[in-house]
Amino acid sequence: MENYRFITIGIGHYRFLPHLDGAEATFWSLQRFLRNDLGLSEKQALLFTDNTKLGQGKAIYPNRHNLLKSTSKVPNIIYFQGYGSHSNGQSYLLPIDADPQNLDNTALNLRSLLEKFEVSNNSPALLILDLISSEGSNPVSGQTLLEARQRGISLIVRFNQFQENLGELASALGDAFHYYQDALNLDLLEFFLRDRLDHREENPLIILSPNISSRQQALLPRKLNAPIPPLRIPQPRPVTLRPKPVALRSRPQPLGKPINFSFRDLPRSLKLGVIFLTIPLVLFAIALFTLRSSRKLAQSPSSPKPDQTIFEEAKIHLKRHQASDFIRAIGELRKISPQSPVYPEAQTRITFWSQTILEIAQGRAEVGNWQDAIAAAKLVPRDQSSIYAIAQQGIRDWQEKLTQLPDL
Template identity: 25%
Template sequence: MSNQWLIAIGINQYQHFQPLNYAQADAQGLWNLLVSRGSFLPDRCLLLTDTSPFIEGLSTYPSGENLKQWLDHLCQQTIKQDDLVWLFFSGYGVKWEGQDYLMPIDGNPADVSATGISIREIYEKLKNSKAGTVLLLLDMNHHQEYQDGATVVGNQTVELAREMEIPTVLSSQPGQFSYEVGELQHGLFAAALLEGLRSGAGSTLASLKRYLSERIPELSQNHSRPLQEPTIVVNPPGKSHQVILPEQPAFVGSSNGDWNSTTTQSIGSGVAVTSGVATSSQEENPFQTALRNQQETASTTSSVNNGQSRPVNAAEDDDENDGGLWQKILLWGGGLLLLLLLLLTTFGRNLLFPAGEQAESPVGGQAERSAGKPTGKGTASSLTALNKAKVLLRSNQSNSYVAAIKQASQIQPGDAEYREAQAAIERWSRNILDIAQGRANVGNYRGAIVAASVVPQDPQPVFADAERLIRQWTPLAKKQQANQALLSTAKGLIRPGSASSYNQAIRIAQKIPPGDPGYTQAQVLINQWSQTIFNLARQRASQGNFALAVQAANLVPANTPAYKQARVAIVLWQKQVK
């Protein structure tokens, strides 16, 4: 089986740049999410931030030297054939002499080429690794004073992504800026990315692209930031359907023991989890192994054969690994064949016998379960129910998760698949709640309540969260409904060509107080209608009706973008009237 690797870099306290607020939280948030959902094992997720802990005595401080050293170790020695690799960076990006650079914590804008990390160098390292799938997620903050003017940060990155055929997501379009938002405690890019991954929108490049392209501009508007749009490069286009976020496995395991949690210890398997990085008392962490292998030679390694020590050369060691690999292939192949036979048997049975006959004539373990006796064995029925549930997840909609949960709930205690089904139900329930939260974040409180209302009562903690959020959103939904009615009334007052009708609409919209649902929408309409009033005034002035122009311009309310222009124009037009 291939491995999944994450390299998450987030830098706040730069030595030569203005500090960032949430870059470290961006990287930590992605690390937490991917590890908690079980798709990425903690001992294959590297976190490099201002305060990230040492790994087996090795520094994770994101200096230029450390970042290059870690990339070399991973790309040259640790990443294996067909592995999946995510590289996430949140920090400063700089363009110097036509080249894009990621800036480490000690990067100096006065000496970019010596202290920065060339984007080309990163692409070449990843391209030359054995990885089967690579995804770059780059949230590059930048300031105009750190650019030489020929091009902007991101243009070369886009070209390299196409040339190297490495899927790449940039937080903004070249020439745009990436923004942080205090209310989100993240950058806009990371907030949208985490939200999308939680809701299941990032299983493929296509689904991730679709989600981020819609969500990031939406967030920038909701939080009153200039437009920010992601740049997503997938070349060739056929890679859009690559799976970049595998489904959570039925069991979680690694070469380092039994990984059930990043916060617990498993004494029986010799696993200890410390500082957010899992290690084993029996085997080394892959990151430590990479360093050790660089310092040792194959001739110094020994193994035991029939109780006697003997030298082992590199070829012999590869043979042993190959043998273990073939054993794994045979084991997994046999398991898949058995699963296929069970599915064929079940589907064939469903075709040959009506549901009523199946209920009257239970087979094997099903008969024992109907008598209240747990079998402890996975049956065709339970396997089919769980697979059917997963098939139902065709879209990132709450009703899709509800259908999947209903299907998985048919698996009874005692089935081998019961624990996996319960874990899936909890995960899907959280996904429904994330969808509800996403709707609330954009001000759709009624839609958020509808989504949260379908969260099942079990598991109880998720249901309790849903109930709490519904209580929180209900008064907001009522305010939203009332404010929408105000805006509808305001819109109904407008008569095209009548400046006074726009002014009346503005007065109605101004009744929505700051902080209320619909306030942002009201402000957008007020600004639009104010500009329309001023445009009508200019139209009258162009026709020589300066008195009417002054009269209309006086209707432009204060604290709108058109107000200052209107006041200047009024002075000029009044002179024409005299």
């Protein structure tokens, strides 16, 4: 807990670039969660932003000097929202004073930033980038993504072509932190983000991890609760026992003869009362038995599953978030009848999960894993025409890249 470091960077008013209106309020909300709920200190939860009007607390000016100084110590998680750039084969994150004409000396080299992370089995290594490109192209190269994976660093990258989408990732991230808290891992976070964020082609979301174990690793430390003061137990006063003479009770006398009771001995009016009280109870028991029997029949294996049950069972397939899991879940949703009230939602989910399969394929292709990218893209359903067309084009491109690989 003492060595945990979470760095949040959100930049709005650049010196040499157009201003960005992001999610400053979200940054402060995230900071309050880290400080108040998790109990991180100021040195453990650092916030770099140029907008201090919305927050109550300490923020650091996000220029290059301050950012380089803060990242000299090993971070666990870095969240950056702002401009990114790619030039001369290098990927850069732009601090508030970055000059697009002199990136080497004024920007943060992303490859150098990756070297700051220390990967271990006990602490996460996660870089989250919410970017707008300063030149309109993809600011993070596939080589940089591959290097992050080789270093054991998990990576979440969202490219925003339009400024109005900037900050959606920060908002979703804050909600995931509040919902899962110290139980959050990359598996849960990926499912949460893909469910929340728009999946338009112009705003791709890439989530990469080096291995399966890193996906199960807790991203946030356990809450730092205030120490419980020691329980003070009052010392008992000395008690002097003074026994009092107790008179022995005599043995109980036996009762008289047992009472013989017969329904026939009751008066006629009381007999009628007992009968009238008994009839409703019998009818209630019969109705209860009939209700339970009908429920058992409704739950029998031969009865068809309700559409809502199918909908919920489809989500169970998504535990590992693999392309094959999503296509299995889509197969379950196709069992829902068009007359069902959940049919429109099921069709929306099918489109959403088809897009997710495509993004999994694109993420694999970004790191040069062409074969697995092709395998995932082939799973995109044919009836999702626009997504299917993109997947087929990707398959053709990646197959061509496979043929260009040198023989080993």
